[in-house]
Amino acid sequence: MEMLVALAIGILTASGTFLTLRGRTFPVVLGLTLLAYAVNLFIFSSGRLVIDGAAVLQQGLPVPDPLPQALVLTAIVIGFAMTAFAVILSMRARADLGNDHVDGSIRSQQNDGDQR
Amino acid sequence: MSHLPILPILIPMLAGILLLLPPLRTTLTRQRIASLVSAGINLLVAVVLLNQSATGEVAVYAVGDWHPPYGIVLIADRLSALMLLLTAILLFAALLYASAGEDETGRFFYPLMMFQALGINGAFLTGDLFNLFVFFEILLIASYSLLIHGGGKHKTRAAVHYVFLNLVGSAIFLFALGVVYGSIGSLNMADMALRVRELSGAELELAKVGGLLLLVVFGLKAAMLPLQFWLPRTYATAPGPVVALFAILTKVGIYCMMRVHGMIFGDYAGDIADLIQPWLWATAILTIAIGAIGALSSPSLKRLAGHLVIVSVGTLLSALAINTPAAISAALYYAAHSTLAGAALFLVSELISEQRGGALDMIVRSRPVAQPVALGITFFITALALIGMPPFSGFIGKLMVMQSATTMMQMSSTWPTLLIATLFALVAFSRAGSTLFWRATGKNSDNIKVSSTKYAAIWLLLLAAPLMSLFAGPIVDFTAATAAQLDQFAQTPEILLNGGNR
Numbered sequence: 001m002e003m004l005v006a007l008a009i010g011i012l013t014a015s016g017t018f019l020t021l022r023g024r025t026f027p028v029v030l031g032l033t034l035l036a037y038a039v040n041l042f043i044f045s046s047g048r049l050v051i052d053g054a055a056v057l058q059q060g061l062p063v064p065d066p067l068p069q070a071l072v073l074t075a076i077v078i079g080f081a082m083t084a085f086a087v088i089l090s091m092r093a094r095a096d097l098g099n100d101h102v103d104g105s106i107r108s109q110q111n112d113g114d115q116r
Numbered sequence: 117m118s119h120l121p122i123l124p125i126l127i128p129m130l131a132g133i134l135l136l137l138p139p140l141r142t143t144l145t146r147q148r149i150a151s152l153v154s155a156g157i158n159l160l161v162a163v164v165l166l167n168q169s170a171t172g173e174v175a176v177y178a179v180g181d182w183h184p185p186y187g188i189v190l191i192a193d194r195l196s197a198l199m200l201l202l203t204a205i206l207l208f209a210a211l212l213y214a215s216a217g218e219d220e221t222g223r224f225f226y227p228l229m230m231f232q233a234l235g236i237n238g239a240f241l242t243g244d245l246f247n248l249f250v251f252f253e254i255l256l257i258a259s260y261s262l263l264i265h266g267g268g269k270h271k272t273r274a275a276v277h278y279v280f281l282n283l284v285g286s287a288i289f290l291f292a293l294g295v296v297y298g299s300i301g302s303l304n305m306a307d308m309a310l311r312v313r314e315l316s317g318a319e320l321e322l323a324k325v326g327g328l329l330l331l332v333v334f335g336l337k338a339a340m341l342p343l344q345f346w347l348p349r350t351y352a353t354a355p356g357p358v359v360a361l362f363a364i365l366t367k368v369g370i371y372c373m374m375r376v377h378g379m380i381f382g383d384y385a386g387d388i389a390d391l392i393q394p395w396l397w398a399t400a401i402l403t404i405a406i407g408a409i410g411a412l413s414s415p416s417l418k419r420l421a422g423h424l425v426i427v428s429v430g431t432l433l434s435a436l437a438i439n440t441p442a443a444i445s446a447a448l449y450y451a452a453h454s455t456l457a458g459a460a461l462f463l464v465s466e467l468i469s470e471q472r473g474g475a476l477d478m479i480v481r482s483r484p485v486a487q488p489v490a491l492g493i494t495f496f497i498t499a500l501a502l503i504g505m506p507p508f509s510g511f512i513g514k515l516m517v518m519q520s521a522t523t524m525m526q527m528s529s530t531w532p533t534l535l536i537a538t539l540f541a542l543v544a545f546s547r548a549g550s551t552l553f554w555r556a557t558g559k560n561s562d563n564i565k566v567s568s569t570k571y572a573a574i575w576l577l578l579l580a581a582p583l584m585s586l587f588a589g590p591i592v593d594f595t596a597a598t599a600a601q602l603d604q605f606a607q608t609p610e611i612l613l614n615g616g617n618r
Contacts, residue, residue, distance in 0.1 A: 020284060025276065032283050039290040046298035068297065071246055075290055078253045082283055085260060089272075089279055092264075096272040102280065104273040 005045055012038035025090035025100050032086060036079035044072050120168070121177040121192040123161045124200050124237040127154055128207075132230030148215040151226040155208040158233065162197070162204040169197040170594060172601070176243070176612055184243070184613050185307035191243040191612060193605075194598040198448060199240040199371055202455050203364050205577070207233045213463055213573035214357040221266035221355070228265070232258035232361060239368050243612060245296065245303045248372065249289050252337075256282050259365070262358045263350065274353040281346050285336040292329035299323040306605070306612035309379045313386040320387055327381045327391045331373070338369025339429050341403040348410060348422035356466030359418075360577075363459040366425055367451050370432045374444065374602065382606040383439075396437035397529065403430030404533045408540035417465035417477040417548055421458065424502055427537050428454035434530050435517050444599035446516035449592060453509040453584055457501040460577040464498050467491060467574070468552060471564050479548050484556035486564040492553050494574060499545040501581035504538050509584035514538065516592070 012034050019031025047065030054061040090100070097104040131154035134140055140150045168175065175192040178184065211229060219225045235255025242248050260282075263275045293303070299315065299322035300308050315323055336343040347366075351359050373392070381391035407426030414420035428450070435447035465477045468485060475482030485491050497508070504510035518534060521527045584591060605612060 016287075020280070028280055032280070032287070035284070035287040039287050039294070042291060043294040043297075046294040048298075067303075068294075071293070071297075074246070074250065078250070078286075081257065082253070082286065085257065086279060086283060089260070089264075089275060093272050093276050096267075096269050102276055104269075104276070 001049060001051060005041065005049060009038050009041050009045070012041070023101055023103075025093060025102055028102060029083065029086050029090055033083055036075075036083065040072050040075055040079070043068050043075060118175065119177075120161070120165060121175045121190045121241060122179070124158060124165070124204075124241065125190075125234060127158045127161065128230040128234040128237065130154075132227045132234065135227040135230065136224075144219065147226045148211075148219070151211050151230065152208070152215065154230070155204070155211050155233075158237075159201075159204040159208050162201040165192055166197040166201050168192075169194045170597075172597070174601075174611065185302055185304040188247050189243040189304065189612070190241040192241060194594065194601050195371070195374065195448070196240050198452065198594070198598065199364075199367070200237055202367070202452055203233060203236050203240070205456065205580075206361050206364055206459055209459065209463075209573045209576045210357040210360040212576065213360065213466075213570050214355075216567040216569040216573075218266075218355055218357050224261070225265055228258050228262050229358075229361065232262060234258075236361075236364060236368060240371060243305050245305060245308070245376070246293060248376075249286075249293060252289065252368075253286065255365070255368070256286070259358075259362065262361075263354050265355050265358060268353075270353045274350045277346055278350045281336065285333055288329055288336075289333040292326050292333060295322055295326035295329060299326060304613075305376065305379055306609035309382075309385070309606065309609035310613075312380055312388065313384070315387070324388050324391060327377065327388065328395070330376060331392050331395065334369040334372045334376070335399070336369070337372070338366050338433075339403075339426055340369070340433060341399045341406060341430075344403065344406065344426050344429075347426060348414075348419050351422040351425065351462070352416060352418040356463050357573075359462040360459040363425070363455050363462065366429050367432075367455055370429065370436070370447070370451060373436060374447075378444075378602055379606045379609065383603075384606050390439065393437055393439055396433055400430050400433035400437050401529055401533050403427075403433060404537045405430075408537040411544040412540055414544065414548075415478060417468060417479065417552065418462065420479075420544055420548055421461045421465060424461070424541060425454075425458055427541065428458065430537075431514070431517055431534060434534070435520060438520055438522075438526055438530070440520060440522070441596070441599040441603055443517070443520035444602060445592065445595040446513070446520045448595040448598055449509075449516055449584075449588075450513035452591075453501070453513045453580070456577045456580040456584075457498060457510060460574055460581075461498045461502060463570070463574045463577070464491070464495050467566065467570060468495070471566070472552075477552075479551045481551065481555045481557055483558050485553065487566060488553055490571070492549075494571070494578065495549060495553070497578060497581065499549060501578070503541045503545060507585065508581040509588075510581070512585050512588050 016031045016034035016038055019027045047068035050062050050064045053064050094100045099106055140146050177190040179188045232255055235251050238251035260279050264271045297303055299319045300311050302308050302311055339347045377392045383389055404427055407423050407430055410423035411420055414423055432447050435443040469477035471485040472482050501508040501510045504514040518531055521530045
């Protein structure tokens, strides 16, 4: 269980970091979304993982820490709004700058002969 | 329980909402008046809070009467009150400047400025680490939109970098919060400061990781060395009044380091005492160095101003690295000075770029400015204050920071860096000033009308330079008391849990 959660967070973070370092805005936005997912899972697990615990409150069962759940809810809402903003900004950058490179120009790739 | 501490959050929030609704929304004149009035009230509240905190009273406001460590608390102590006052002055001056025409270039300018102020004020008041994250996000999302106010290619390009960097920063902030909550078990700053002393083993190591992750987050806000590349371009492209308010944003990062790392991971934190100081030394010195070199190589006045912001951040970091009450006191004085003078320089460069046609604020030979005398004097005084020349506040600020270095190692690393950076700033300003005002060709054919409102806004900020050196005595008394109070909080965080010392 711990291993599974840790692996999920690790893989999400690694993929998110890789995508965030890409040169075009679409993968970067995707990467940021993955990072947000990873961070939500991570906060969720900061209240310790409990198996077979009470869903809310039940006598005789271990009660999970409710605070991380509240924190995750806040983080999800904020992350959602920020992702929406990033998407809109990327589309505006595509319109204003004429390409979807994060630097606003594809000069470095022209030098490689990759694109004209 | 007095409701005064929550007013700096409520006033901009209500003003921002009301500005979006019909009676105020319909005309620009109403928006201008309403936002200036609410900024004035905000300034008044900040002054009252400062007066109240100057008596040594610490107002701990439990939101919804949920008491710490479970509820969210707002802390209005000397440090918060000082930062709130700085924000309120900047907000008023920025709105005043914008009301002379800048607000016509895009929609929703005033509500966004209000929400930005809401986020900044909240970040300065909160005593809860997660609540700090929420206020960070509020100020960030407002700043994202303000950055592209007026539109244009350069603004969009700078905004893409700024937004993506800060989204990654927010993700790191949340990771840090998860680590810190998982190891320390609380998010109330005072409660954390108590609990961190009893940590041991794996929990201690985790808390250390969390604390250093928080340093990365605050370092990104403050533009600390490896994280400063976004600043010059972002600040150079954003509209003048917006950047004037942004001048406080880097200080938000410094403030958080004082509050979080000073109290939770500070001198009294047991096994992880003074967590960030070993890291701060090198970054502080290198931040000053890169800022100074950048200032010399700046192609435009706004870039120069951006690099000087980085130099001032480095100066503040070196004071934090020394980490004595005297150094913290010096840092606070210098922070107040550099915020106001830096904001003034951004507004001055905006005025200069308006009067030079296509050359804008680029440091190249071009047509003369329309008002060489008035603008020249304003520029000259701003430059003197920022360089740190004797009659003005920058001199006293830098002197205090240098005086607070006491050991041989501290002196040998801070003195040369600070003095050489000052020389570099002097050279950069001499070059910029002589090119902008004297190396002019042709005639200024345009009949440019410059409204006196803009000058009023600039001088509102610039008056601080002589006033802060004239009243340096009382101000330094206040900052010294602030540093002592911060030390007291770090030593006995119980004060903040038991509802303050009334």
